[in-house]
Amino acid sequence: MLIAALALLGSAFTTARAVTVYGQIPLAQTIGANPSAGSAVPPTKTLAAYDKTVLNPPALPSPPPAAAYTLSLQKDAGAVNGLSIPHVGGSFWGFSVEMSVISQVLGKNSSLIQVPFLNLMANLQERAGSVVIRLGGNTQEFAAMVPSLPNGHTFAKADSGSTQTTKTPAVLYTVDMFYMAANISSMVNVGWFFGIPFNDSTNWRLTIAEQAQAIVGGHLLGLQAGNEPDFYQQFGRRVTYSPQMYTDEVQSLINTMNQNPLILNKNMLIGPSVATSGTWTPEQVWDTGFIDRFKDNLYALSVEHYPNNNCAAQFNTGQPIEVPQDVFPSYLTHTAAVNLVQPYIHSTDLAQAAGKPFIMFETNTASCGGFPGISDTYGAALWAIDYGFQMAYANFTHGLLHIGGQNVYYNPFTSPPTNQSSYNEWTAGAIYYSTIVVAEALGKTNTSRIIDLWGNAGSVYTPSYAIYENNVLSKVALFNFMDDKSGASNSQVTITVPAGAPSTVKVKYLSADTVSTKENIMWAGQTLGNQYTVDGRFRGSLNVTTINCDTTANTCVVPVNAPGFALVFFDTNAEPLSIGQATETFATTARTKFHNTVTFDPAALSTSNGHSGMSKDGFGSTSVGSISKATRRMTVSGVGVMLGSAILGGVWIVRGLLR
Numbered sequence: 001m002l003i004a005a006l007a008l009l010g011s012a013f014t015t016a017r018a019v020t021v022y023g024q025i026p027l028a029q030t031i032g033a034n035p036s037a038g039s040a041v042p043p044t045k046t047l048a049a050y051d052k053t054v055l056n057p058p059a060l061p062s063p064p065p066a067a068a069y070t071l072s073l074q075k076d077a078g079a080v081n082g083l084s085i086p087h088v089g090g091s092f093w094g095f096s097v098e099m100s101v102i103s104q105v106l107g108k109n110s111s112l113i114q115v116p117f118l119n120l121m122a123n124l125q126e127r128a129g130s131v132v133i134r135l136g137g138n139t140q141e142f143a144a145m146v147p148s149l150p151n152g153h154t155f156a157k158a159d160s161g162s163t164q165t166t167k168t169p170a171v172l173y174t175v176d177m178f179y180m181a182a183n184i185s186s187m188v189n190v191g192w193f194f195g196i197p198f199n200d201s202t203n204w205r206l207t208i209a210e211q212a213q214a215i216v217g218g219h220l221l222g223l224q225a226g227n228e229p230d231f232y233q234q235f236g237r238r239v240t241y242s243p244q245m246y247t248d249e250v251q252s253l254i255n256t257m258n259q260n261p262l263i264l265n266k267n268m269l270i271g272p273s274v275a276t277s278g279t280w281t282p283e284q285v286w287d288t289g290f291i292d293r294f295k296d297n298l299y300a301l302s303v304e305h306y307p308n309n310n311c312a313a314q315f316n317t318g319q320p321i322e323v324p325q326d327v328f329p330s331y332l333t334h335t336a337a338v339n340l341v342q343p344y345i346h347s348t349d350l351a352q353a354a355g356k357p358f359i360m361f362e363t364n365t366a367s368c369g370g371f372p373g374i375s376d377t378y379g380a381a382l383w384a385i386d387y388g389f390q391m392a393y394a395n396f397t398h399g400l401l402h403i404g405g406q407n408v409y410y411n412p413f414t415s416p417p418t419n420q421s422s423y424n425e426w427t428a429g430a431i432y433y434s435t436i437v438v439a440e441a442l443g444k445t446n447t448s449r450i451i452d453l454w455g456n457a458g459s460v461y462t463p464s465y466a467i468y469e470n471n472v473l474s475k476v477a478l479f480n481f482m483d484d485k486s487g488a489s490n491s492q493v494t495i496t497v498p499a500g501a502p503s504t505v506k507v508k509y510l511s512a513d514t515v516s517t518k519e520n521i522m523w524a525g526q527t528l529g530n531q532y533t534v535d536g537r538f539r540g541s542l543n544v545t546t547i548n549c550d551t552t553a554n555t556c557v558v559p560v561n562a563p564g565f566a567l568v569f570f571d572t573n574a575e576p577l578s579i580g581q582a583t584e585t586f587a588t589t590a591r592t593k594f595h596n597t598v599t600f601d602p603a604a605l606s607t608s609n610g611h612s613g614m615s616k617d618g619f620g621s622t623s624v625g626s627i628s629k630a631t632r633r634m635t636v637s638g639v640g641v642m643l644g645s646a647i648l649g650g651v652w653i654v655r656g657l658l659r
């Protein structure tokens with residue numbers, strides 16, 4: 001979203017919305033002249049993505065919830081009322097990448113793809129089987145494909161001075177954007193969403209649909225028809241606009257697509273993507289007959305929503321500035337997730353009746369960049385796990401966490417602030433861990449069903465969920481949102497399973513010292529590293545806690561720190577229990593900025609967790625320029641990605657990989 005439009009909005013500007021800080025975000029790092037090329041040291045002015053603000057944890061609730069409480073659970077799903085429908089599963093949380101920052105996140109072009117990004121996706125794929133990514137956002141409306149751009153660039157910006165929203169730079173891209181997506185999907189199982197521009201509904205620009213279908217092929221999942229249309233009038237993109245007018249425009253789009261022989265699949269649209277913070281509710285769109293009318297043309301129904309916005313501080317809108325310290329507590333209770341999801345329960349019912357997925361197409365902690373001291377903390381990670389589970393419980397199919405580049409606080413991951421993007425100098429946002437946790441919790445079987453347990457007398461500080469897979473109790477998720485170093489607020493959760501508790505359960509904890517920290521966040525003892533140290537792989541030894549249960553009383557007692565999160569596995573052979581990441585054996589040596597070398601012990605490859613299917617020969621090491629043909633035989637994994645890659649000038653070159 002754009003500064004110019006914001007200035008126009010003035011006092012009408014009161015709601016949360018999806019905003020990318022245009023003009024402040026380096027469109028493509030490769031274009032922003034950064035004289036310190038080759039150095040990923042923090043820039044002099046700290047960009048939001050690397051902000052160091054640390055807030056005080058919220059005060060403890062008074063009276064406090066009980067420290068010890070019992071959850072009484074059924075073993076068989078058949079005995080449980082209110083379970084969600086089975087989900088696609090672990091790919092629940094995906095990502096939404098603002099078009100203007102694709103080159104920061106995915107890479108410069110189809111032959112220079114960021115390896116940390118691939119590693120981060122590989123972690124998720126290992127747990128979930130696949131990952132979904134949307135390339136779009138506000139910038140999709142004016143984006144345009146051009147025949148070529150200078151210097152091998154796939155992305156650039158141009159002033160769209162001729163448009164109504166004057167100061168909006170249009171994202172320019174070449175056909176290579178689709179090859180990038182296709183190349184990424186050939187290495188990690190990513191399914192893509194693109195957006196059809198809605199800036200001009202008379203002369204539809206459908207190149208993106210034609211090219212995405214032709215090039216991305218089966219990895220293209222859907223095409224968004226309109227992004228937050230409930231803001232089009234307010235943002236000056238339409239003079240007047242109503243849900244009926246939107247529906248009529250979708251009809252016009254479908255008519256145009258039907259006449260276009262280059263668009264082979266006319267039935268993969270996604271809508272209405274209303275922000276719900278604006279003037280429209282989803283119901284107002286449903287009331288136009290949207291679902292019945294377009295059922296055959298739709299891949300999924302969608303909404304977009306952020307719980308709050310930081311627009312006043314980011315853009316001097318004149319509205320009262322939200323003080324992060326005051327807002328922080330609102331993220332650290334179960335009420336946050338419940339309130340975010342409640343307005344959509346009727347809509348997810350309608351989607352279910354129509355047999356369509358329902359997707360939260362863009363979300364995060366707050367629009368206009370998020371909040372310093374909140375959006376990138378362990379507290380936000382707890383919030384995003386609860387929010388993801390709550391959506392899954394309410395029969396959403398996916399949620400997509402927005403990535404806005406280096407000028408926002410909320411990214412799940414961010415590349416270094418130079419165009420040399422060394423692979424081990426990325427920053428992982430705390431909410432990336434949430435995507436990993438939800439991926440493990442919902443898993444790969446396509447049978448996961450989840451229920452909010454409302455345990456501990458319904459305390460909003462200690463929410464809990466049960467997950468059933470193949471119709472049996474498979475996992476329990478336990479939260480403790482309180483921050484209390486004394487230990488007095490730690491939970492002791494007794495899980496009783498009258499039909500018979502197992503002799504042991506295994507627990508993976510997501511831990512950190514405090515809700516306000518951005519550092520040393522650990523999932524089962526492993527971390528991606530702190531700011532500027534991330535290469536997308538987990539480090540440290542996997543630490544899964546075994547808890548002995550009382551098989552006479554049929555109880556298992558699980559401790560959860562304040563703050564803390566525990567994922568309790570009832571099947572002690574469950575696959576995620578052995579998934580960590582390559583540890584020291586995959587040490588990476590950055591020798592110089594321009595000549596990085598990856599070394600690893602081939603013996604470790606065949607024995608390491610989660611990397612089965614690796615062939616044993618020929619993977620001793622890679623060095624610059626060496627691409628082993630043998631890599632073609634590997635299954636896709638984070639290691640595979642590393643193996644088939646070579647670094648040149650700090651940027652990984654990926655080619656000839658896999659399949």
Ligand SMILES: *[C@@H]1O[C@H](CO)[C@@H](O)[C@H](O)[C@H]1NC(C)=O
Nearest residue numbers: 030031032033034037419649
């Ligand atoms: C990095 O940016 C500088 C300055 O704009 C440019 O000269 C250089 O070619 C860029 N390097 C890469 C790998 O894109």
Ligand SMILES: *[C@@H]1O[C@H](CO)[C@@H](O)[C@H](O)[C@H]1NC(C)=O
Nearest residue numbers: 142144160163164170199200
């Ligand atoms: C829509 O966007 C395209 C690409 O930026 C631009 O060329 C065109 O003039 C815009 N049309 C309108 C009506 O704003």
Ligand SMILES: *[C@@H]1O[C@H](CO)[C@@H](O)[C@H](O)[C@H]1NC(C)=O
Nearest residue numbers: 108109110111112151152176
């Ligand atoms: C990607 O950029 C590099 C460096 O500018 C260039 O050598 C290469 O040809 C480009 N690849 C594509 C597919 O454009």
Ligand SMILES: *[C@@H]1O[C@H](CO)[C@@H](O)[C@H](O)[C@H]1NC(C)=O
Nearest residue numbers: 110179183186654655656657
């Ligand atoms: C990536 O895309 C380019 C087209 O730009 C293609 O030539 C190349 O073979 C692709 N690489 C992989 C690994 O798919």
Ligand SMILES: *[C@@H]1O[C@H](CO)[C@@H](O)[C@H](O)[C@H]1NC(C)=O
Nearest residue numbers: 082083084085345393394395
């Ligand atoms: C999800 O769908 C199931 C099956 O239709 C239904 O029983 C359940 O109530 C729904 N969940 C919510 C929160 O509406």
Ligand SMILES: *[C@@H]1O[C@H](CO)[C@@H](O)[C@H](O)[C@H]1NC(C)=O
Nearest residue numbers: 088089129130444445446447
């Ligand atoms: C789960 O669904 C996906 C997508 O439809 C499919 O590719 C995968 O094979 C399914 N997994 C299982 C275990 O059935």
Ligand SMILES: *[C@@H]1O[C@H](CO)[C@@H](O)[C@H](O)[C@H]1NC(C)=O
Nearest residue numbers: 509511524525541543544545
């Ligand atoms: C493993 O995790 C448990 C539970 O958080 C902790 O008590 C223990 O110290 C950890 N062990 C190691 C070796 O880090």
